[in-house]
Amino acid sequence: MLLSRIFSVFLRFGEFVCAAVVMGIVAYFLHQHHKYNIGPEGREIYTEVIAVLSAVLSLIWLLPFTSQFLHYPFDLLISAAWFAAFGALVNWIHRMNCGGIFHWGGLTNGSYCSQWKAAEAFSFISACFWLASAILGFYVYHHLQNRTVATDGVATHRRRWGRSHV
Structure with missing residues (x-):
């Protein structure tokens, strides 16, 4: 349980950092x-909204609550939103004459193309962090829900919200 909480904090911090960079x-x-x-305003606004929402939620969910693994459906939803933002950014790169999607040469020169590709990369990394959080939350939540707890020789089962019954 401690390892999953530590890993969750690491993922939430990574989500926040990626969201801040993309933002x-x-x-x-x-x-x-x-x-x-210049640039595709609609794609940029969508990506900015997802980045702001991700930054706020990752900071809120970074706090160690008992129910921090209950929001894995929202993690999955935000992961899908990040993958959509990544797709929107990748789709636009063909119109900018920046080379191929995976042509990473010249990224350190600070040009518009290198900044665009950095936004693409961090949006993809953020989507992966959110997906990993969803998988971890799903595993921990459903694994702990079915776990049997022994108290004073009487076996009890954990309920959904952490209380046990005999």
Whole structure:
């Protein structure tokens, strides 16, 4: 149980860091779109909303509550939203003449293409973190729900919310 909580904290911190990075990069893209009218505004707004929502939820769920594994359906939903954001970003790269999706050369020059690819990469990593949180939450929640607890020689079964009955 302790190992799963430590792993959960690691995943939540990773989710927050990825969301913060994507939030910053995409906010810069939105500024560029407002100033110079370049870039796909709809894709950027969607990605920014998902990044902000992820950052807030990962910080809230980072706090060690007893029921921290109960929100695995929301983790799965946010993971799907991140995969959609990744797909939206990848789909636009063909129109920008930045090379292929997996052409990672020249990423350190600070160009628009390198920033776009960084947003793609961190959105994919964030989706993987959220998916891992969903899998961990599903496993821990359903594993602990069916676990038998022994108290004073009488076997009891754990209920859904942690209380036991005889």
